[in-house]
Amino acid sequence: MTESGLIIPSLDDMLAAHERIKPVIRRTPVRVSDHLNDLAGCQLFFKCENFQEPGAFKVRGAANAVFGLDDAQAARGVATHSSGNHASCLSYAAKLRGIPCNVVMPHTAPQAKKDTVRRYGGVITECEPSTSSREETFARVQAETGADFVHPYNDPRVIAGQATCAREFIEQVDGLDAVVAPIGGGGMISGTCLTLSALAPDCRVIAAEPEQADDAYRSFKAGRIIADDAPKTIADGLLVPLKELTWHFVSNHVSEIFTASEQEIVDAMKLAWRHLRVVIEPSSAVPLAAVLKNKGAFAGKRVGVILTGGNVDLDRLPWINA
Template sequence: MKDVSEMYIPTYDDVVAANERIAPYIHRTPVLTSSYLNRLTGAELFFKCENFQKAGAFKVRGASNAVFGLSDEQAARGVATHSSGNHGLSLSYAAGRRGIPCTVVMPRTAPQAKKDAVKGYGGRVVECEPSTSSREAVFAEVVAETGAEFVHPYNDPRVIAGQGTCSRELASQVEGLDAVVAPIGGGGMISGSCLTLSHVAPGVKVYAAEPKQADDAARSFRAGHIIADDAPETVADGLKVPLKELTWHFVRNFVTDILTAEEDEIVAAMKTIWKRMKIVMEPSSAVPLATILKNKDIFAGKRVGVIITGGNVDLDHLPWIKG
């Protein structure tokens, strides 16, 4: 693993540049509220709905910034990545808009809906076993074969700057936020949120929300160094990957706390949002609400931005349907 001093750390200027670069290819997503959820939590919640984003997830922001920032020579070789779903389909979307090839290494256990979406956007799927070690080994073979530009799902300054545009929008849409809560897996969204909010709204506290069954970021936060699990099991399939050195930099320096939720709490929160707000969201996106409900004392009386990161759900395998 590289030391972060060897990597380029993106700045807020990079977020501003990303915002201009990707504007033709993304949505400025809405912020929704729910009086029921406000009563339930004791807080004022403002849901930034990236489930309505192009390709169905916030990750299209970082992917588009990376793809459209490539030189023509780089772009001609195409792009490649490894992803459990949303980054892969987002990179496929962006590559398709630029007319270049895209290869995505995906766990064989990834939701079929996400595999189909990658292919639907013109990407090529190469399957691997559901572990970080298998993912990285298979990916190395793909890059050797294609010579494609690697766009990491989160440990990439171009990607983090792109994700930072989400909180930039949120800060302009909602005044006086006290906190922002977003899911954490590899840490791309959290890093982008930290990068932006530390510049435009430094008083806003950033909380990361994580499944208890894949709580390597929370344990890393407590220990003061990265702890990586190889193959955690959780219903929140988008949050199984570990932190890397660049995202760890932002987590370590800017995150207020990392809160966790149990599997049944995540599913209950997801079901509640579907039922009360009438919006489709994936399990990973329900983790923030689950942690807010579990830690009402932290958020009571506060104005809280909640980032709903994606809505790419396998409707044939909803987590509350047995069998």
């Protein structure tokens, strides 16, 4: 579907993406914790996308883009810019298809994420930790390689792939009243909106964002995109701003955006490690932090929480190096 010059992915695009990527992704499990339910005052269901092979949900959108290329396009490879998880997931998908992958990453990206990209064969070009530097460096890399640009989130192929997560979620858990996911650029939230607006329209979509990188929250309240160039937060996967395509979904389908402080994010990360017994990165802890901070909004509800990734530098845990 085309709207105001944008190519808006549809439910059919999501369904086609799910069939395309099934051979290379995992149908991730859903975990629960009685203790976290008691803390939150609601029933929480955690969709563990950190269990994907590259450690993040972004493999869904990356695989849909890579395996949707024709042979001539694929031969030129793919390229992107990313703070980490999209880079590793695109490298993984490209490796599976046997094509080159070039990625631009901020030099401040966690070493664990850089190591994952290289393990999957991705070639890294480092840049300064700002949106402008990232995009300028990428333009040079793409011009040199001629690769197909797979944007981390502002790409209909990527959003259609991310939308498959919510499809699985509502198949695994009946009667969800809300689904909460982190928001940075908005790829996962957009995919969640795409699926739930069509298949579970009574289920609210709620985004969670760090207070120190709250441009999506401010955009939501202002009714227009407000972009920060270089926000700073331990939730390194949520540093990028909304773009036109993801803003379409956020402005039309998101019910609310809640924010959480750095300490609340760290506390939620610890709780998930301790009581779900799964490794998640700070960006993945933001939704739980937001739920615990806004208990009244979720009281007595059945709430789905998407744990988006688990790529953590174990030598630089936030509660050790705070």
